[in-house]
Amino acid sequence: MSTAIVTGAAGGLGGRIGERLAAAGHDLLLVDLDPAVEEVAAAQGARAVVADLTSPAGVEAVVGAAGDDVAVLVNNAGITRDARATKMTEAEFAAVIDINLTAAIRLTLALEPRYREGAAVINLSSRASLGNFGQANYSASKAGLVGFGRALAQRWAPRVRLNAVAPSLVDTPMTQAMPPDVLTKLVARIPAGRIGTPDDVAGIVAFLASPDAAYITGQVIYACGGRTVAP
């Protein structure tokens, strides 16, 4: 059976994405730094790898478990370290770039010999790739994912498709950690009038992974409740 790999699968979005890909018939390999991924995998009948994807050894562990028939890779692991750009420390900048961008690039490339014909790589970008105050590191990492994916989409077509999904705010531990008053103000700017759910995003990922998206590569889908068209 073909393998679908989801990174950051112990988190709010990754777990739901895994469920949708398992329902589409893939053999799931769930990856996270957090050992809780083992319980998530057990509940879904999936395999788990506990690994820090910022280390080459972590990437090797995933490649070793991936097998030779990789149909889907979802680069979903990510963090925020928000601060005003001029006050942002070198460590805050590097930590975000390391996992959100560099680790995704490393894993995508390391799996190159293992993708099946028609495989799909889906990068979790963000509406923040267009620029967010207090998130220079995060915005750069998410814009970088789009550029990387578009560059490889040309090179790897037609064997492997690469696309990105760019949510605005989704109700997960990442946004639950934000000050509630800040979150309320930001949600008020979303034309859809509500925060996104993990399902709002997981359905788009499942679509991009499916044969229905066979003619789509190098694209970004903004799953953001219309935030990109708001003033």
Ligand SMILES: NC(=O)c1ccc[n+]([C@@H]2O[C@H](COP(=O)([O-])OP(=O)(O)OC[C@H]3O[C@@H](n4cnc5c(N)ncnc54)[C@H](O)[C@@H]3O)[C@@H](O)[C@H]2O)c1
């Ligand atoms: N929640 C949102 O509002 C939102 C919006 C836009 C984009 N995104 C993106 O979606 C993705 C998933 O976010 P989420 O909301 O589910 O966040 P989350 O914090 O719930 O999950 C992120 C997961 O990534 C894992 N991770 C972090 N560093 C890692 C490392 N070095 N190695 C392996 N795993 C690591 C964490 O352990 C965690 O389980 C992220 O890339 C995030 O930037 C989220």
